[in-house]
Amino acid sequence: MIASMWSLLAERRDFFAQLALEHLAISGVAIAVALVLGGLFGGLMAEHQRMAKPSLALVNFLYTIPSISLLGFLIPFSGVGNVTAVITLTMYALLPMVRATYTGLSNIDPTLIEAARGMGSTDGQTMRRVKLPLALPYVMSGIRSMATMTIALAGIASFIGAGGLGVAIYRGITTNNAAMTMDGSLLTALLALLVDMVLGFVERRVGMRGTEGRATNRRMAATFAAVVVVGALVGVVRALAPATSPAIRVATKPMTEQYVMGYMLKDLIEHDSGLTVELTEGVGGGTSNIEPAMESGEFDIYPEYTGTAWNAVLKKEGAYSEGLFDQLRQEYADRLGFEWLGMYGFNDTYGLVVRREVAERYGISSYSDLAHVAGQLRLGAEYDFFEREDGYRALCDDYGMSFGKTMDLDIGLKYQALAEGQIDAMVVFTTDGQLSTSDAVVLVDDRRFFSSYLCGNVVRSQVLEEHPELRQILSKLDDTITDEDMSAMNHAVEGEGREPEDVAREFLERKGLLQ
Structure with missing residues (x-):
């Protein structure tokens, strides 16, 4: 594993370096905002x-909300992406900062404050020259704790x-790439430790009271401030600079095949x-x-499945069949201003499997067989399956099954x-790459409960008006991928450890779409 981790880090160093910089940027903004707001x-x-x-109670309450x-x-207010992430991290970072500042300032000996005021110091002078220096050990401890926690949580x-x-x-978890997961986790931990070391150094420097030490601190602070200002200006200039070409924003779901399709697009x-x-x-x-x-x-674009669109987006009841596609497409255009283009051709519908040992013990080959013994079994599925209109409850109602x-x-x-026996049955996708290599039996959907889930691209109509060439480009993907093709590509990523972008490009080249 260590060799695999090191090899992946060396091969994908630009990828990990970019992610590390993004991680520091997101964390840094949250830490800076929490530092100011929490201190005040x-x-x-x-x-x-x-x-x-009451204020501490409020901050404590926010801290107890699961991330x-x-x-x-x-998300409904600030959307997906960095802004929502920064807001969330800032809210979690506030508690240690608020608590440390409050504790440090509250534990100062009142006689020292009275002495300062008796010598004619104003409130501002008392705060700068007496309170803050005395509270600094508590505050720095809070800052170090807050910064480490924020980087880990990011x-x-x-x-x-x-x-x-x-x-x-x-991505490592969803593509069965343990080395990538471990590398990402290790780098996160190293970043947190590095920032803690830097803040520890700052804490020691701030504690110096000599004239030379203070002068050095001022020079270091000025240098750091200059670097921050220059970095901020560079970021602003890059943000305001006109793009060399228009950007099309493509999103994918957390699934191996979606990673592959994202790179195809x-x-x-x-x-x-x-x-x-x-x-x-x-x-x-x-x-x-x-x-x-x-x-x-x-x-602007994302790959979607027809059955999901029918039930989860349009909120239609009942199973979807491809005979309803024209209605689906029309309602998407009328209600959402979206179009369906580039229907890949494969059908990634749901299925049920059980461990082979369980299938042999109970003689299970179909969903109806499973219904008779479901009360003795444990079912595993993705989070959203238990909440979908066409998910767990509908499946149980249709087959009259109830899992233990x-x-x-x-x-x-x-x-x-x-494989570890933590579950006996699970919901799968028919194009899962790991399905062919797992010790599982695929059951027959004898009542044909699960809908059709043909995959295509949902595109904003406004983007098509601005870039009409996208119609022809996306149409090249029509009927290019079979169920077997998609399963093989998923297996190449999950079973063989290949990168989704390489698998996607190789497939397009084999189909003659990249000349």
Whole structure:
């Protein structure tokens, strides 16, 4: 494993370096905002003790909200991406900063403050010359704790399409690439330790009281401030500089085949046009987060499945069949301003499997067979399957089954859970790369419960009006991928350890789409 991790780091050093810089940028903004707000809030609480208890209670309450829940709450207001990630991290960073500032200022001996005032010091002078120096050890301890925690927590940013090392962690999980997951986790830990060491050095320097030490500190602070200002100016200039070519924003769900299709779109669009593609991989929550972001204009294109669109987006009841596609397409155009283009051809529908040992023990070959013994078994599935209109409850109602236990699983961990016996049955996708190599029996959907899930690209109509060439480009993808093709590409990533972008480009070249 260590050799694999090191090899991957060496081969993909630019990839990991970019993610590390994004991680530091997201964390740094959150830390800076929390430093200012937390310091001011903590100082006000120390000066006005009556507001201390309710204020701390409020901050403590925010701290208890699960990060995933907070992200989900903020997405409708601030969308997906870095802004929501920064807001979430800032809210979690406030508690240690507020508490440290309040504790440090509240524990100062009152006689020292009275002595300073008795010598004619103003409130401002007392704060700068007495209170802050005495409270500094508490404050620096809070800053170090807050910074370390924020960098570690910033991995959640990838769940909503933001950057950072969480991208490597989450992508490694979903593509069964343990080395990538470990590299992302290790680099996150190293960044947190590095920042803690730097802050420890700053804490020691600030504690110096000699004239020479203070002069050195002032020079170092001025140098650091200059670097920050220059960096900020460079960032502003880059942000305001006109793009060399228009950018098409493509999003994908956290699934191996979606990673592959995302790179297919990127390669094909950039190859056949003067457009640049900004690819956001593995947005957590899939359709539930990407589709609203499409409506708000944050994304332009994403691969979607017809059955998901029918039930999860249009909120239609009942199973979807491809005879309803014209109605689906029309409602997408009328209600959402989206079009379906580039229907790949493969059908990635749901299926049920059980461990081979379980199938042989109970004689299970179909969903109806499973219904008779479901009460003795544990079912595992992705989080959204338990909430979908065409998901768990509808399946149980249709077949009259009730499982003894259920387990929410990330898509990248379910095959491991089945192999380890943590679950007995699980929901799969028919194009799963690991399906062919797992010790599982695929059951027959004898009542044909699951809908059709043909895959195609959902595109904002406004983008097609601005870039009509996209119609012809995306139409090249029509009927290019069979179920077997997609399963083989998924296996190449998950089973053989190949990169999604390499698999995507090789397929397009084999089909003659990249000349």
